[in-house]
Amino acid sequence: MKLKKCKECNSLINVINECNCNNNSIKCCDQDMVDLVPNSTDASFEKHIPEINISDNYIEVKVNHVMEDEHYIEFISYVGDDFEFIKYFKPGEEATIKLPYKKGSKVYSYCNKHGLWMKEVE
Ligand SMILES: [Fe+2]
Known part of the structure; x- marks a missing residue:
């Protein structure tokens, strides 16, 4: 499972196949969406x-x-x-x-x- 999030608008997508065209990534709000890493948030x-x-x-x-x-x-x-x-x-x-x-x-x-x-x- 690979989730990506937009830091700008908080949209969330589930990636089936990552975009690797010319080292580009999936974009939202004119910027690369970031990978969500499990268990990495400072919370309970x-x-x-x-x-x-x-x-x-x-x-x-x-x-x-x-x-x-x-x-x-x-x-x-x-x-x-x-x-x-x-x-x-x-x-x-x-x-x-x-x-x-x-x-x-x-x-x-x-x-x-x-x-x-x-x-x-x-
Ligand atoms: Fe929570």
């Missing part, structure tokens, strides 16, 4: 990192974060070698998903204020 790890429970060949993911109008988890993404699943949330909803277990996949959570977080599925 416990409130943002996906909590993973595995049972009966399913993973249940929960993010113990507030889901308020101004501050909430926008999505949880479950990413493996050949799949990517994204569940979007609205304020007031519970940030949780349940999907088939796949060892070595990664779970991402995205907070509208504190950015991208990731935990690998063991």
